Amino acid sequence: MKTNAEIINNLAIMASLITIARIIEQFNTIRKTKNVTGRSMRYTCIGVMTSAIWASYMLYNDNTIGLTVVSTSLLLELYILRILLTQNQ
Numbered sequence: 001m002k003t004n005a006e007i008i009n010n011l012a013i014m015a016s017l018i019t020i021a022r023i024i025e026q027f028n029t030i031r032k033t034k035n036v037t038g039r040s041m042r043y044t045c046i047g048v049m050t051s052a053i054w055a056s057y058m059l060y061n062d063n064t065i066g067l068t069v070v071s072t073s074l075l076l077e078l079y080i081l082r083i084l085l086t087q088n089q
Contacts, residue, residue: 016065023072036084
């Protein structure tokens, strides 16, 4: 029989995998269409900063699962920022 800690850890892993799958789906859609309407430069920069702060927090607390999710989100935000910067040239 699993302990509560094991169950909670498994739930965290499942939630993380689902979140990463959603981020990858968003990335693929944006990569194919290059459509980032609704995303402003300011909103995206705040997303990059927030993800970087969360990544630092997760790293400090040795939270590998959280760090993986936040890093994936950070990569998506940086990709969107790259598209926005390219479109504004």
